[in-house]
Amino acid sequence: MASTEEIRTDLAEIVNEVAGVDADDVQMDKSFVDDLDVDSLSMVEVVVAAEEKFGVSIPDDEVKNLKTVGDAVAFIERAQG
Amino acid sequence: MNTPDTTASEHTRGSSRITPPTTGGEASILGLGAYRPRRLVSNEQLVERIDSTDQWIRSRSGIVTRRFADEDETVAAMSVAASRQALAEGGIDAGQLDCVIVATVSHLLQTPSVAAQITHELGATPAAAFDVSAACAGFCYGVSLAADMVRAGSARHVLVIGVERLSDLLDLTDRSTAFIFADGAGAAIVGPSDEPGIGPVVWGSDGERFDLIRQETPWPVDPDPGEEPDPDSHKGAHVLRMEGGPVFRWASFEMAKVAQRTLEATGLTVDDLDLFVPHQANMRITDLMARALGLPPHVVIARDIAEQGNTSAASVPLALRRLVDDGSAHSGDLALLIAFGAGLAYAAQVVRMP
Numbered sequence: 368m369a370s371t372e373e374i375r376t377d378l379a380e381i382v383n384e385v386a387g388v389d390a391d392d393v394q395m396d397k398s399f400v401d402d403l404d405v406d407s408l409s410m411v412e413v414v415v416a417a418e419e420k421f422g423v424s425i426p427d428d429e430v431k432n433l434k435t436v437g438d439a440v441a442f443i444e445r446a447q448g
Numbered sequence: 449m450n451t452p453d454t455t456a457s458e459h460t461r462g463s464s465r466i467t468p469p470t471t472g473g474e475a476s477i478l479g480l481g482a483y484r485p486r487r488l489v490s491n492e493q494l495v496e497r498i499d500s501t502d503q504w505i506r507s508r509s510g511i512v513t514r515r516f517a518d519e520d521e522t523v524a525a526m527s528v529a530a531s532r533q534a535l536a537e538g539g540i541d542a543g544q545l546d547c548v549i550v551a552t553v554s555h556l557l558q559t560p561s562v563a564a565q566i567t568h569e570l571g572a573t574p575a576a577a578f579d580v581s582a583a584c585a586g587f588c589y590g591v592s593l594a595a596d597m598v599r600a601g602s603a604r605h606v607l608v609i610g611v612e613r614l615s616d617l618l619d620l621t622d623r624s625t626a627f628i629f630a631d632g633a634g635a636a637i638v639g640p641s642d643e644p645g646i647g648p649v650v651w652g653s654d655g656e657r658f659d660l661i662r663q664e665t666p667w668p669v670d671p672d673p674g675e676e677p678d679p680d681s682h683k684g685a686h687v688l689r690m691e692g693g694p695v696f697r698w699a700s701f702e703m704a705k706v707a708q709r710t711l712e713a714t715g716l717t718v719d720d721l722d723l724f725v726p727h728q729a730n731m732r733i734t735d736l737m738a739r740a741l742g743l744p745p746h747v748v749i750a751r752d753i754a755e756q757g758n759t760s761a762a763s764v765p766l767a768l769r770r771l772v773d774d775g776s777a778h779s780g781d782l783a784l785l786i787a788f789g790a791g792l793a794y795a796a797q798v799v800r801m802p
Contacts, residue, residue, distance in 0.1 A: 406507070406508065407692065407693055408508060408692075408693075408696050408730075408732055410693070411693055411696050411697045411700070412700075412736070414697070415697065415700075415701055427691075427693065427694040427697065430693060431693070
């Protein structure tokens with residue numbers, strides 16, 4: 368089972384690949400849209416890549432609830448649990 | 449005695465044989481036509497009502513301009529213009545057409561079909577004529593039906609039209625649709641050929657997700673004459689709505705798999721392709737599909753959306769026509785077509801360029 372920090376690091380790598388955001392900026396309290404400038408379509412790409420990376424399912428209805436990096440990490444942790 | 453008296457005639461029920469239809473041969477696209485409405489609409493002309501910018505629209509969709517039809521550029525008029533070009537390019541007279549299929553969701557009269565009207569205006573009467581409601585997938589549905597007709601022998605030449613006047617269904621204050629949809633018509637002649645020119649179709653639907661792209665409310669059966677149209681929504685409530693995120697995800701990722709299955713069904717790989725012509729939904733969907741497919745650099749990717757917007761059923765034939773006109777497509781090229789949209793519905797096939 369991956370630790371919270373491992374999930375954050377892997378997620379940061381995905382956000383970097385999809386949206387070109389510096390991975391070091393992808394911290395738990397950051398909002399994808401407001402702080403990291405990840406637009407809604409890029410967010411979909413992040414979600415699809417995260418599903419593959421973490422072996423979880425993130426339904427359409429959940430995507431809009433993932434406002435911050437912390438929200439996404441928490442969801443992935445629960446889904447893996 | 450209450451059984452019928454059969455001694456009176458020689459007739460034995462069900463004993464006669466049906467002569468089967470003549471079977472056809474292979475089918476190909478013989479000609480392509482397009483009609484692009486006169487009125488060019490820039491992003492700047494739309495941004496105020498959706499509190500947006502040209503840059504925002506470009507980054508979300510790749511759309512720079514689109515065309516909206518004027519009053520005289522009706523669904524039928526645009527279709528007839530595109531069809532005449534397709535007929536001329538294919539060297540086919542309207543009188544040779546056996547069937548006319550029109551894919552559209554924006555002919556605002558439910559019955560009769562606009563196909564019958566177009567058939568008459570082209571001088572193709574008494575060709576069979578009907579409309580197809582498969583939204584953005586409509587043109588590829590039509591090509592599949594037409595190819596099957598030619599191969600089965602129920603028609604020798606079929607005209608397939610994809611046409612939309614989505615500006616009639618647009619809420620220009622809706623940030624998720626106002627800048628995307630547009631108007632136009634494209635047409636293809638499907639007819640007999642020595643070699644197979646239209647590969648197997650991979651198609652399907654998913655009605656569980658019927659509400660992701662939809663007309664907001666049905667046409668009123670008995671409209672209230674006192675009803676005031678919403679001034680911010682210039683066509684009242686009968687507008688298109690779209691759930692952008694889920695549609696983007698479905699189109700970008702699930703449709704790439706359908707495209708891959710289509711290549712497999714056709715016995716081809718991406719290396720065999722010359723052209724990739726997806727429904728012009730959003731440039732970012734096109735880019736993601738191209739990446740997922742692993743298209744090699746020699747494959748030309750249709751990007752008509754930049755100038756034309758998303759014209760739903762018209763987008764694939766319009767994009768094909770542009771590739772021919774700008775010299776990117778050559779006769780004999782293999783093109784992978786894939787179209788997808790409301791329903792949800794999708795269809796894909798490989799075709800050889802006329």
